[in-house]
Amino acid sequence: MNNVIETNQLTKRFGSFTAVNSISFSVGRGEIFGFLGANGAGKTTAMRMLCGLSVPTSGTARVAGFNVYNEQEKIKKSIGYMSQKFSLYADLRVWENIRLFGGIYGIHGKRLTEKTDELLDILDLRGERNTMVASLPLGWKQKLAFSVAIIHEPAIVFLDEPTGGVDPATRRQFWELIYQASARGITAFVTTHYMDEAEYCNRVSVMVDGKIEALDAPLALRQKYGAANMNEVFHGLARKAQRSDE
Amino acid sequence: MKTLKYLLEKEFKQILRDSFMPKIIFLVPALQLLILPFAANFEMRNINIGIIDHDRSVVSQQLVNKVLSTGYFRLSNVSATYQEGIRYVESNVADILLEIPAGFESSFATAQPKEPLIAANAVNGTKGGMGSAYLTGIIREYLAERSPQEAVRPAPIAATYLFNDNLSYKNFMVPGIIAMLISIIGGALSALNVVREKEKGTMEQMNVTPVPKALFILSKLTPFWIIGFILLSIGVLISWAVYGLLPAGNLLVIYLFTAVYMIAFTGFGLAISNVSNTQTQAMFTAFFFIIVFALMSGQFTPVSSMPQWAQHVTVFNPLRYFVDVMRMIYLKGAHLSDLAGQFGIVCIFAVGFNILALIGYRKTEG
Numbered sequence: 279m280n281n282v283i284e285t286n287q288l289t290k291r292f293g294s295f296t297a298v299n300s301i302s303f304s305v306g307r308g309e310i311f312g313f314l315g316a317n318g319a320g321k322t323t324a325m326r327m328l329c330g331l332s333v334p335t336s337g338t339a340r341v342a343g344f345n346v347y348n349e350q351e352k353i354k355k356s357i358g359y360m361s362q363k364f365s366l367y368a369d370l371r372v373w374e375n376i377r378l379f380g381g382i383y384g385i386h387g388k389r390l391t392e393k394t395d396e397l398l399d400i401l402d403l404r405g406e407r408n409t410m411v412a413s414l415p416l417g418w419k420q421k422l423a424f425s426v427a428i429i430h431e432p433a434i435v436f437l438d439e440p441t442g443g444v445d446p447a448t449r450r451q452f453w454e455l456i457y458q459a460s461a462r463g464i465t466a467f468v469t470t471h472y473m474d475e476a477e478y479c480n481r482v483s484v485m486v487d488g489k490i491e492a493l494d495a496p497l498a499l500r501q502k503y504g505a506a507n508m509n510e511v512f513h514g515l516a517r518k519a520q521r522s523d524e
Numbered sequence: 525m526k527t528l529k530y531l532l533e534k535e536f537k538q539i540l541r542d543s544f545m546p547k548i549i550f551l552v553p554a555l556q557l558l559i560l561p562f563a564a565n566f567e568m569r570n571i572n573i574g575i576i577d578h579d580r581s582v583v584s585q586q587l588v589n590k591v592l593s594t595g596y597f598r599l600s601n602v603s604a605t606y607q608e609g610i611r612y613v614e615s616n617v618a619d620i621l622l623e624i625p626a627g628f629e630s631s632f633a634t635a636q637p638k639e640p641l642i643a644a645n646a647v648n649g650t651k652g653g654m655g656s657a658y659l660t661g662i663i664r665e666y667l668a669e670r671s672p673q674e675a676v677r678p679a680p681i682a683a684t685y686l687f688n689d690n691l692s693y694k695n696f697m698v699p700g701i702i703a704m705l706i707s708i709i710g711g712a713l714s715a716l717n718v719v720r721e722k723e724k725g726t727m728e729q730m731n732v733t734p735v736p737k738a739l740f741i742l743s744k745l746t747p748f749w750i751i752g753f754i755l756l757s758i759g760v761l762i763s764w765a766v767y768g769l770l771p772a773g774n775l776l777v778i779y780l781f782t783a784v785y786m787i788a789f790t791g792f793g794l795a796i797s798n799v800s801n802t803q804t805q806a807m808f809t810a811f812f813f814i815i816v817f818a819l820m821s822g823q824f825t826p827v828s829s830m831p832q833w834a835q836h837v838t839v840f841n842p843l844r845y846f847v848d849v850m851r852m853i854y855l856k857g858a859h860l861s862d863l864a865g866q867f868g869i870v871c872i873f874a875v876g877f878n879i880l881a882l883i884g885y886r887k888t889e890g
Contacts, residue, residue: 329732332889351889359732369541370534382528382733429581434730444704 282307282433282465283328288337288346297323299488300337304469307433307480310460312476312496313469315485316516321469322438324485328467329436330354341372342433358427358435358464366423368412373404375386376426383430384481395426400455402465416457417448424455434465441472453478473509482508482517491515527735531743539747547708553755556705557762561694571655572600574618576609577794580770581629587640587666591622596658599682606643611830620644620655632670665781694767699850700761706752706782707789707843708814714793717811718885719800731887739880752786753779772857781849781863784870787841791877798884817843842873 283305290298290464305311305354311401315321326332328341332352339346342356366375376394385393398404401421411419428435437456441449453475458468476482476496485494492499494499495509505511539545573591574639577584591597603609612618631638642659644652645726706759720729730740756779763769769776793810819825820834821843827835838844845866852858860867 283888320720330888331731351736357732359729361725361728363728367534367538368537368724374534374537378530379533382527382735385525385714386526423808442816486644494819 280307281305282343283311283339283341283467284338285328285339288324288327288339289335290320290327290332296488298327298334301485301488301489303483303493305434305465307465308463309481310456310466310479311482312479312482313467314476314482314512315469316519318521319485319516319519320488321485325436325438325467325469328353328359329359347512351398356433358430358432360420360423360427360435360437360440362439364419364423365425366411366414366419369410371408371410371479372414372422376429379426380429387432393429397429401425417444417452420444421448421452421455422453426451428459428464431462432464432472432482434467435459437466437468439469439471441470441475448474461520473507473512476508476512481520484512485520486515487521491518525739528739530741530744531735531739535743535747539751545713547818548713549751549754550758553705553708553758554762557698557701557759559706560701561697561767565737569596570598571596571651571658572617572619573597573655573659574603574609574621575599576603576606576621576623577732578626579624579628583629583632583670584624587624587663588622590666591659591662594658594662596655597637603735610643612645616645616853618645619651622659637670638666643736651792678810695769696851696854697823698763698767698769699771699854700821700847702756702763703843703846703850704818704821704823705759706755707817707846708788709755710752710786711788711793712807712810712812714744714790715800716794716803717744717748718794718797719803719806721804722801723803724765737882737885737887741878744794745787745878748790748793749783749786752782756782769854771854773853773859777858777863778850778853781846781867781870782795782861784867785842785846788870788874788877791874791881792842795877795880795884798881798886815846817841820844821847823847842870845870 281304281519283302283303286302287300288294288302289300301324313321313325315420319415323332327334327346328339330341330346330353334346341353344350344352344356367378371377373394376397380390380393398407399468401418403418403422407419408413411422414422424435424437427437435465441452444452449472456478460466468475470476481493481495481501483490484499485491486490492502494502494513499505500507500509501513503511505514575588575749577588592599597620601609601612603612606621606623607620608622611620621641621643623643625640628638628640640663642656644656646652704872718727721730753788760771760775762777792813796805796813797807800809820827820830820838820841822838823843827838827844830838849858849863849866852863
């Protein structure tokens with residue numbers, strides 16, 4: 279399996295504070311990789327470095343084969359990103375958002391029209407084509423944002439707490455979308471606070487105080503820590519944290 | 525370049541859907557142009573004058589009549605002594621005092637006629653200053669008429685006001701106000717634009733896309749460039765419809781200058797927006813500069829009356845050149861060739877501010 283993300287002792291310091299402390303891991307193509315950690319553990323900072331939004335202090339990382347120090351714009355062509363803040367344009371209609379991001383990623387003309395129809399079909403949002411995104415229910419927005427984030431079939435999609443505040447039924451649908459993308463070879467790099475979602479991942483890592491404390495398949499982690507579920511695994515590890523909440 | 529098309533579509537849709545935008549673009553210029561020229565009028569009428577006439581002669585009476593007949597002065601009181609007169613000034617009844625010395629009339633026969641005394645209340649500096657200037661002029665003229673001796677008669681001073689025949693303050697103010705309102709609205713709107721995307725979180729989404737920085741800035745700049753033309757057109761229309769004011773020079777030159785100026789000033793707004801984290805911060809930063817620009821533009825105080833250091837500072841004020849150009853074209857009928865200097869400088873501003881905007885916009889933080 280070829281790796282789409284490889285990091286080696288990746289570190290980010292803000293002054294004397296080490297937000298991400300020498301993390302090393304790799305993620306394979308098509309993998310669903312859970313990136314867990316309490317608030318302030320350094321997940322978002324790590325993710326921002328991998329997305330080319332933030333330059334690391336030290337260590338190395340390659341994303342989709344590109345260096346995070348000087349090939350950020352190439353990385354940006356090969357990834358999709360959906361942040362914990364809802365990040366589509368609320369004052370644009372559903373189809374206009376799809377058109378904008380499709381256009382930015384180089385999908386033009388007839389292909390863009392087809393892609394828009396296809397996407398609306400998959401999401402069952404045909405009737406909402408002309409709706410302002412601001413007036414969509416949160417769960418629909420998040421599904422739409424995810425679909426827009428992968429409109430250009432990127433190598434990796436980064437999802438920063440994508441299902442925060444979403445009801446359980448919609449969360450399930452959301453994960454189905456992730457599975458479908460993964461089946462097409464799109465790697466999903468997900469942070470989440472929902473431990474049931476952690477169980478859906480192929481592998482998960484748990485960050486504590488900027489370091490990766492554990493990294494394995496959910497089943498293997500449960501066995502290793504003698505826990506009944508990921509929730510217990512997480513609590514066992516997160517209890518060691520010295521840092522307070524962000 | 526295809527990306528630019530999608531970005532521009534987005535910007536225009538957002539601006540057109542913003543219910544606040546049309547109000548700012550249409551209402552603000554209309555109000556500014558209708559109210560400001562009247563409020564910011566430095567022409568002095570109805571200066572309250574107190575008279576202390578120690579001479580009580582025909583000549584002194586004639587002088588008083590002459591002063592009052594000019595229309596600039598309004599008789600507020602007649603006092604017997606200077607002390608009494610000054611009390612009226614202290615209680616704000618009189619703005620200026622004219623004291624005619626005893627023996628005024630009889631001194632006319634001599635080689636050295638006595639001169640009346642003028643005392644102005646300088647609390648309202650403009651009123652006092654302008655008042656005493658008017659009054660001095662009137663007395664000078666009167667003395668010249670009356671003086672029998674050729675020698676003491678001063679050379680007749682005929683002031684001709686060039687380019688603004690009736691010395692109408694409005695003709696002078698309106699072109700400058702158009703320049704100011706284009707700057708205020710254009711600067712404030714562009715300063716708020718990018719930072720609003722930061723607050724909403726969509727900026728981060730843009731930053732993870734491969735959109736080139738320059739293209740993004742260009743997509744932000746273009747709508748404000750067009751808004752500048754709309755503002756200018758509204759301004760030109762109102763000043764024609766309300767004040768009957770049409771540029772003596774070529775209107776196209778005004779549009780051409782605005783085209784360059786808007787690139788400069790929008791770049792300035794975007795530079796502020798790019799380095800700000802909140803809309804409040806961007807607003808305060810923008811207004812700090814815009815107020816300084818406006819006060820030092822020569823719109824209210826002529827640049828030539830500023831202290832030397834301040835005159836040097838105005839060199840870095842883009843608005844100064846715009847106010848200048850507007851007045852030169854509106855009042856003097858200046859040609860494109862007369863304005864080469866202003867065009868050149870504003871071009872430098874356009875490049876400079878947009879480079880700042882580009883540097884200020886960072887897709888990747890250190």
